[in-house]
Amino acid sequence: MDKFRIEVIARTPNPQQVVWAAMHQDYCEDFIGDRGDRFPEEEKAGELIIRHLLSANRGHFGPLEHPQITLNVGYFPHSMMQQVRTHRVGVSFDVQSFRYTGQRIIDVVEGKRDIEDVFYLRPVGDYSDRQGKRYFYSPEQRNEDLNWCLNACKLYQKRIQEGLAEEHARSLIPFDARQHFVLSCNARSLMHLLDLRWKKDAQLEAQKFCELLYLRFEEWMPAVALWYKENRAQKARLSP
Numbered sequence: 001m002d003k004f005r006i007e008v009i010a011r012t013p014n015p016q017q018v019v020w021a022a023m024h025q026d027y028c029e030d031f032i033g034d035r036g037d038r039f040p041e042e043e044k045a046g047e048l049i050i051r052h053l054l055s056a057n058r059g060h061f062g063p064l065e066h067p068q069i070t071l072n073v074g075y076f077p078h079s080m081m082q083q084v085r086t087h088r089v090g091v092s093f094d095v096q097s098f099r100y101t102g103q104r105i106i107d108v109v110e111g112k113r114d115i116e117d118v119f120y121l122r123p124v125g126d127y128s129d130r131q132g133k134r135y136f137y138s139p140e141q142r143n144e145d146l147n148w149c150l151n152a153c154k155l156y157q158k159r160i161q162e163g164l165a166e167e168h169a170r171s172l173i174p175f176d177a178r179q180h181f182v183l184s185c186n187a188r189s190l191m192h193l194l195d196l197r198w199k200k201d202a203q204l205e206a207q208k209f210c211e212l213l214y215l216r217f218e219e220w221m222p223a224v225a226l227w228y229k230e231n232r233a234q235k236a237r238l239s240p
Contacts, residue, residue, distance in 0.1 A: 002120070003075040003178075004205075006212040008220075015067030015187060015221050020045040022063035023053050046223025054227050064188040065090070069220060071183045073209070077120035077176035080205040085181075087196055090189030095181040098170040102160065105173060108153045119149045120176045122204070130201070149174050190217055191228055199236045 012018055017039050025032050040048060053060060085093050107113040124142055128134045152174050159169040185193065190213070197203075198210035214233070218225040 002123075002208075003117070004208055004212060005072075005074040006209070006216055007072045007074070008216055009070040009072050009182065011069040011220055012067040014042050014045075015069075016042050016045040016049055016223060018067045019049050019053070019063045019187070019221075019224070022066050023049065026063070043223070046221070050223055050227050054224070054231075057231070061188045061191075064191070064224070065186045067187045067221070069185065069187070069190065069216070071213070071216060072180070073183055074180045075117075075120075075178045076180075076209060077205055078179050079176055080203060080209060081179045081181060083203055083206050084183075084193070084197060084209060087193055089192065091183060091185040091193060093181055093183055096179050098173065098177065098179075099167045102156070102166040102170065105153050105177075106157045106160065108150065109157045115146060115149055115153070118153075118178060119174055120178050120205075121145050121149075127204075187217075187221060187224065191232065194228070195232060195235075195237055198234050200234055 020040060021032065039045065049063075053063060081095060085095065104113055104118050108115050108118050121142055122137060124137055124139050126134060126136055152172055156169050156172050159172065160166070194210050194214060194217075197206040198214075200207075202210075214225065214229070217228070
């Protein structure tokens with residue numbers, strides 16, 4: 001859907017081994033390195049995590065706090081960023097500021113950027129509101145909304161030329177300007193974020209964010225991600 005992107009900037013290597021080490025130290029009598037214990041291979045570590053930590057919903061998520069991942073999230077609408085940024089437990093955000101990035105608004109007016117690279121509108125199609133009322137977002141409505149975005153850009157440019165500061169003129173920008181951000185979290189917080197925003201009644205764009213986030217999770221911690229998908233995904237179960 002759309003231009004949405006989530007790319008990895010950095011991540012803990014061998015994250016399932018890291019979780020295994022934390023889990024193993026919890027119940028090991030000795031310092032695990034002194035016993036001559038060999039860390040299992042990454043794939044085997046994932047199997048052991050599932051068997052001894054996560055299966056049967058044991059609920060001991062602490063060892064999952066050790067692996068960290070940092071992601072670059074791009075082209076999502078401001079409203080989705082607000083929803084996700086609300087959940088800051090174990091998650092850090094640095095979000096593109098409209099105070100310093102107003103040139104892209106002017107670029108739309110000057111034909112240097114496509115308007116849909118800067119603003120987000122949902123695709124034409126059938127939707128329903130939170131009360132279940134169905135409606136159709138028509139091509140005519142969407143074209144009117146695109147024109148409204150363009151006119152807002154023109155007014156923004158005019159106010160900037162008249163000397164208004166960017167933080168003043170940005171109040172004229174349509175609400176769902178696209179906003180990029182950097183997100184860092186541990187594996188436990190990542191699952192918690194998925195629990196909160198991959199619900200079937202979550203905002204459409206938040207669900208798409210979670211789909212892309214899950215793909216990065218699956219690449220990074222395949223065994224844990226598969227367990228999550230089979231046991232928790234889209235079930236609104238909040239992690240302990």
